Amino acid sequence: MANLEETCTTMLLSDDPVDEDGFGGHQRLAGSIFNMISKEKVGKSIAIRxxxxxxxxxxxxxxxxxxxxxxxxxIKVIVFDAWEHEGDSLRRTFLEFLLSALDDVKWIKATDWETLKQNLSRKRNSKKLHQYHSFLKVGSIWLVLL
Structure with a gap:
């Protein structure tokens, strides 16, 4: 009887993204998206679902x-992985990531956006104080009596 390991070889396929498309469908779609955004005059956000x-x-x-x-x-491709930040404040995390990514590609200067980044990360506290003028009970009664 043959050894089971010799007769049934197990092969596991990688789930990593590939550099080249073996069948061409992904390459055609990527080329179409690239051509579309290349012709646009303004920035675009694209979701691939x-x-x-x-x-x-x-x-x-x-x-x-x-x-x-x-x-x-x-064109700069910036990828935000929402799954990586599951449980975090998505809006804050995305904006922090975007500011960092735009700084990395030299489209903005991080120093110009430091206050916003601190506000987003809650490292900078800002409080708005409201002052209301009111009379004490004695003052209110005195005012009515006048």
Missing amino acids: GSWGSGKSTIIKLIRKLAGESQESN
């Missing part, structure tokens, strides 16, 4: 590659 393992990360990786290879492109 799909089920687990459908190739979203591969498409993003291919778009990044196209943006890096293009000589006339001023």
Whole structure:
């Protein structure tokens, strides 16, 4: 009888995004998205939605590659992984991430946005005080009597 290990070899496939698309569908979609955003005059936010393992990360990786290879492109691909920040304040975490990413690609100066970053991270407290004028009971009675 043959050894089970010799007759049934187990192969596990990697779930990592690939650099090249073996079938071409992801490459075509990445090329279409890149062409669309290349022709736009203003910035765009694009969401790529799909089920687990459908190739979203591969498409993003291919778009990044196209943006890096293009000589006339001023496109920067910034990827925010919402799952990584599950449980955090999503809006605050996203804005902090975006400011940091824009500073990394030299589109903004972090020092210009330091106050906003501190406000977002709650490292800087700001309080608004309201002062209301009111009379004491004795003063109110005295005022009525006058």
